[in-house]
Amino acid sequence: MTSGEAGGGMAVLxxxxxxxxxxxxxPKGRSLWADAVRRFRKDRMAVACLAVIAFYAVIAILxxxxxxxxxxxxxxxxxxDPPSLQSLAHSFGTDIFGRxxxxxxxxxxxxAMSVGLVASLIAIPIGVTxxxxxxxxxxxxxxxxxxxxxxxxxxxxIMLLIAITFVMGKGMGAIYVALGVTSWIxxxxxxxxxxxxxxxRDYVVAASSLGASHxxxxxxxxxxxxxxxxxxxxxxxxxxxxxxxxxxxxxxLGVQGQPSWGVMIDDAKLxxxxxxxxxxxxxxxxxxxxxxxxxxxxxxxxxxxxPKIK
Amino acid sequence: xxxxxxxxxxxVCVVLAMASSWVGCTxxxxxPPGTLHLALIEKIKGMDPAQADDLYAGNMVHLVYESLxxxxxxxxPYQIVPNLAAALPEISADGKTYTIKIKQGVLFQDDASxxxxxxxxxxxxxxxxxxSLKRLADPKTVSSGWWVLEGKIVGLDDWRAASTKAGTxxxxxxxxxxxxxxxxxxxxxxxxxxxxxxxxxxxxxxxxVPREAVEAYGKEFLNHAVGTGPFKLTEYNPxxxxxxxxxxxxxxxxxPSEGEAGDQEKGLLADAGKKLPFADKLVYTIxxxxxxxxxxxxxxxxxxxxxxKDNYAQAVTPTQGLTDEMKKLGVELHRSPxxxxxxxxxxxxxxxxxxxxxxxQALSTAYDPVPLLELFYNNRAIAAQGPIPPGLAxxxxxxxxxxxxxxxxxAKELLAKAGYPGGKGLAPIDYATVSSSTxxxxxxxxxxxxxxxxxxxxxxxxxxxxxxxxxxNRKGQMWGFAWGADYPDAENFxxxxxxxxxxxxxxxxxxxxxxxxxxxEKSLTLADSPERTALxxxxxxxxxxxxxWIMGVHRLNYGLTQKWLKNYKYHDIQHGIAKYLRVxxxxxx
Numbered sequence: 001m002t003s004g005e006a007g008g009g010m011a012v013l014x015x016x017x018x019x020x021x022x023x024x025x026x027p028k029g030r031s032l033w034a035d036a037v038r039r040f041r042k043d044r045m046a047v048a049c050l051a052v053i054a055f056y057a058v059i060a061i062l063x064x065x066x067x068x069x070x071x072x073x074x075x076x077x078x079x080x081d082p083p084s085l086q087s088l089a090h091s092f093g094t095d096i097f098g099r100x101x102x103x104x105x106x107x108x109x110x111x112a113m114s115v116g117l118v119a120s121l122i123a124i125p126i127g128v129t130x131x132x133x134x135x136x137x138x139x140x141x142x143x144x145x146x147x148x149x150x151x152x153x154x155x156x157x158i159m160l161l162i163a164i165t166f167v168m169g170k171g172m173g174a175i176y177v178a179l180g181v182t183s184w185i186x187x188x189x190x191x192x193x194x195x196x197x198x199x200x201r202d203y204v205v206a207a208s209s210l211g212a213s214h215x216x217x218x219x220x221x222x223x224x225x226x227x228x229x230x231x232x233x234x235x236x237x238x239x240x241x242x243x244x245x246x247x248x249x250x251x252x253l254g255v256q257g258q259p260s261w262g263v264m265i266d267d268a269k270l271x272x273x274x275x276x277x278x279x280x281x282x283x284x285x286x287x288x289x290x291x292x293x294x295x296x297x298x299x300x301x302x303x304x305x306x307p308k309i310k
Numbered sequence: 311x312x313x314x315x316x317x318x319x320x321x322v323c324v325v326l327a328m329a330s331s332w333v334g335c336t337x338x339x340x341x342p343p344g345t346l347h348l349a350l351i352e353k354i355k356g357m358d359p360a361q362a363d364d365l366y367a368g369n370m371v372h373l374v375y376e377s378l379x380x381x382x383x384x385x386x387p388y389q390i391v392p393n394l395a396a397a398l399p400e401i402s403a404d405g406k407t408y409t410i411k412i413k414q415g416v417l418f419q420d421d422a423s424x425x426x427x428x429x430x431x432x433x434x435x436x437x438x439x440x441x442s443l444k445r446l447a448d449p450k451t452v453s454s455g456w457w458v459l460e461g462k463i464v465g466l467d468d469w470r471a472a473s474t475k476a477g478t479x480x481x482x483x484x485x486x487x488x489x490x491x492x493x494x495x496x497x498x499x500x501x502x503x504x505x506x507x508x509x510x511x512x513x514x515x516x517x518x519v520p521r522e523a524v525e526a527y528g529k530e531f532l533n534h535a536v537g538t539g540p541f542k543l544t545e546y547n548p549x550x551x552x553x554x555x556x557x558x559x560x561x562x563x564x565x566p567s568e569g570e571a572g573d574q575e576k577g578l579l580a581d582a583g584k585k586l587p588f589a590d591k592l593v594y595t596i597x598x599x600x601x602x603x604x605x606x607x608x609x610x611x612x613x614x615x616x617x618x619k620d621n622y623a624q625a626v627t628p629t630q631g632l633t634d635e636m637k638k639l640g641v642e643l644h645r646s647p648x649x650x651x652x653x654x655x656x657x658x659x660x661x662x663x664x665x666x667x668x669x670x671q672a673l674s675t676a677y678d679p680v681p682l683l684e685l686f687y688n689n690r691a692i693a694a695q696g697p698i699p700p701g702l703a704x705x706x707x708x709x710x711x712x713x714x715x716x717x718x719x720x721a722k723e724l725l726a727k728a729g730y731p732g733g734k735g736l737a738p739i740d741y742a743t744v745s746s747s748t749x750x751x752x753x754x755x756x757x758x759x760x761x762x763x764x765x766x767x768x769x770x771x772x773x774x775x776x777x778x779x780x781x782x783n784r785k786g787q788m789w790g791f792a793w794g795a796d797y798p799d800a801e802n803f804x805x806x807x808x809x810x811x812x813x814x815x816x817x818x819x820x821x822x823x824x825x826x827x828x829x830x831e832k833s834l835t836l837a838d839s840p841e842r843t844a845l846x847x848x849x850x851x852x853x854x855x856x857x858x859w860i861m862g863v864h865r866l867n868y869g870l871t872q873k874w875l876k877n878y879k880y881h882d883i884q885h886g887i888a889k890y891l892r893v894x895x896x897x898x899x
Contacts, residue, residue, distance in 0.1 A: 079684075097685070097755065251745075257767075267747065269601075273621050
């Protein structure tokens with residue numbers, strides 16, 4: 001899952017740490033970021049996948065503001081009308097209450113993307129902060145944090161998710177938090193490892209001898225140099241959250257009263273017996289492309305950003 | 311008590327079936343020919359009669375344990391007949407003293423706990439009846455079936471109170487109203503005349519248990535079964551599979567030789583007078599999901615099944631006949647009304663919803679039963695107008711509840727009168743529900759209907775045991791529930807509104823109305839008569855007016871049986887009917 005698990009034996013490679021001042025003084029060199037963008041753009045597949053993600057994001061935003069496929073819960077036909085070409089709304093058929101499956105897929109996109117985004121926004125600060133503290137300070141802080149995330153990760157993830165949704169009750173809020181607080185461990189490990197590696201590097205030692213405080217060393221000096229891991233992790237995190245939301249909703253623990261791919265697949269479990277395949281098809285196809293796109297983009301980002309793989 | 315999930319009940323009922331290959335395509339089986347293969351749809355909570363408070367456990371318990379009375383298998387309306395008892399009780403003129411003779415020579419199944427007789431099962435005697443009924447009253451048993459005897463037998467409530475106070479139970483302490491007169495005679499003294507009392511003696515709760523086994527197994531008694539019944543438990547995996555073998559020491563009990571009109575033609579009397587049970591082996595498999603159960607039936611691996619809503623069109627034509635696919639298999643369709651009612655309960659203990667009758671009436675009027683019947687029951691149900699199902703005295707086919715005639719306008723009007731015009735000012739309704747796909751779909755439907763009058767609904771999802779606990783603790787403002795008859799008397803439905811039965815008792819809406827209580831108490835002392843029926847009708851109408859429930863539906867039970875399964879007849883009340891069933895191995899080839 002996570003790329004470049006920390007503590008790999010490769011000590012120091014050629015790439016020098018990025019310091020904004022340094023880059024300015026060498027007009028011919030490219031910054032790590034510019035270099036990454038250049039490499040990423042060479043990967044056509046990755047660019048196409050990024051476009052797919054952007055497309056999903058646009059759909060999600062439009063659906064959020066009810067500019068498309070709105071309202072999703074109007075009855076447009078009979079129960080279980082098969083897909084037909086009479087209108088866009090009918091193109092994926094209708095569900096048990098005669099609502100458009102196509103609209104439900106669109107709104108499912110909104111839910112999935114929002115879960116991915118918010119869960120990542122919760123997980124990343126936790127993972128980065130704890131990883132940075134553990135890696136930078138070491139000692140008992142490190143031990144405490146490592147103990148904490150090791151314990152947490154020894155609990156099967158799905159159990160933890162179920163427990164949190166039971167405690168917090170059902171709804172989007174619970175899902176955001178449940179996925180956010182259970183998915184930061186991978187990132188935390190990576191960041192910790194990177195901090196351990198970086199804290200003894202020359203530029204950090206130099207900063208410290210110039211009187212930089214701990215805070216300044218952590219956030220101003222080291223963090224920018226490991227931030228590409230956050231970007232790589234984000235794409236994986238995002239995809240993991242989308243999948244988890246679908247699973248939770250399928251299990252009846254997720255989204256209530258709103259369309260979700262997981263709920264649609266749960267419906268399909270019953271409906272397939274009567275030959276109604278379109279909810280399953282709509283939800284899985286929608287999910288397939290976005291998960292695939294995130295995977296490929298995640299890989300490409302790692303190739304582009306990780307200086308170890310060049 | 312028999313609370314059921316409304317969704318599950320449809321799939322429920324007794325589900326029977328048999329395995330092995332029917333066109334040589336399925337698994338090989340070592341089961342002897344004539345093995346019954348049946349299905350259950352819920353995990354079994356245990357084999358202790360005192361804990362058999364749901365349909366699934368009740369069915370299993372009544373295969374091994376027997377009660378004093380049972381229902382006639384074929385006759386309708388349902389009729390009480392002796393089981394362990396030798397005859398119907400002799401009842402004194404004042405209706406208070408029951409003298410019950412029990413059959414002689416009935417043996418308990420052989421079990422390691424019978425140390426005195428070197429593991430051989432001993433004879434059942436009147437003391438066993440007294441012991442078993444006392445055990446139901448014992449506070450240490452923590453039985454959910456205590457209500458069957460509560461307040462009914464002279465001295466038993468005091469005996470229970472004394473046990474609670476002392477902290478230990480003294481079974482030798484006498485109970486004035488419950489004693490063994492001689493080896494084969496029990497005498498029960500009632501506090502007052504009670505026409506429903508005998509039904510309690512036919513329920514799984516009052517299955518007769520041997521004291522040796524209860525004491526030998528202690529807490530583990532829940533996982534053992536030592537009764538007098540037709541089957542012996544041989545394999546016990548309460549979450550997946552239960553296997554029973556014919557009890558070799560079962561007494562001579564025979565298949566009934568009379569039935570109702572038409573039974574002869576259906577071949578239901580072909581085995582009249584033959585010794586029960588027919589099957590040497592009985593395999594119950596637990597199918598929590600309906601699809602595997604259905605597919606196993608279709609492959610011939612189950613002898614009987616209910617029809618899941620999503621497979622309905624595959625099995626039954628719009629004209630209520632079997633489809634060609636089913637006819638080719640030679641299966642038989644059984645259709646009969648269930649004595650049950652589903653309902654959306656309002657929690658009357660809730661300060662908002664419980665105090666506002668107009669609000670409840672508004673929500674009830676806004677809930678359209680027609681799509682409900684189509685979408686979730688394939689029209690295998692009728693919209694309920696009151697709490698009493700058809701088939702019981704007190705059901706009035708002409709009665710239409712004014713609050714179950716769907717009208718958005720009228721609902722809005724009532725809502726405005728209730729003080730919430732357009733739903734303004736009303737917090738989202740806190741609705742407790744269980745997590746299953748079909749429940750979720752039903753909830754979505756309810757939410758949609760309420761949204762039409764501006765009322766928001768918020769769902770709290772629980773597992774089945776948590777859900778029951780939440781209701782017992784009066785949490786939430788609404789929930790969906792169903793009640794299936796324990797005995798063929800509308801009293802079993804009306805007691806759901808008696809104020810002394812409020813949570814944790816069976817009155818889950820916590821409805822309380824002194825006038826209703828008065829009529830209810832009066833009805834208990836009346837025999838089946840037009841006067842009592844009139845009281846039932848009146849009570850039902852009071853409930854409809856006060857609206858502690860949104861009436862749901864009365865279901866029709868649809869079941870399929872394989873061509874080789876003989877003697878199947880749907881029974882609403884009797885548990886453990888497997889003793890009557892027979893598989894014809896010749897037809898299975």
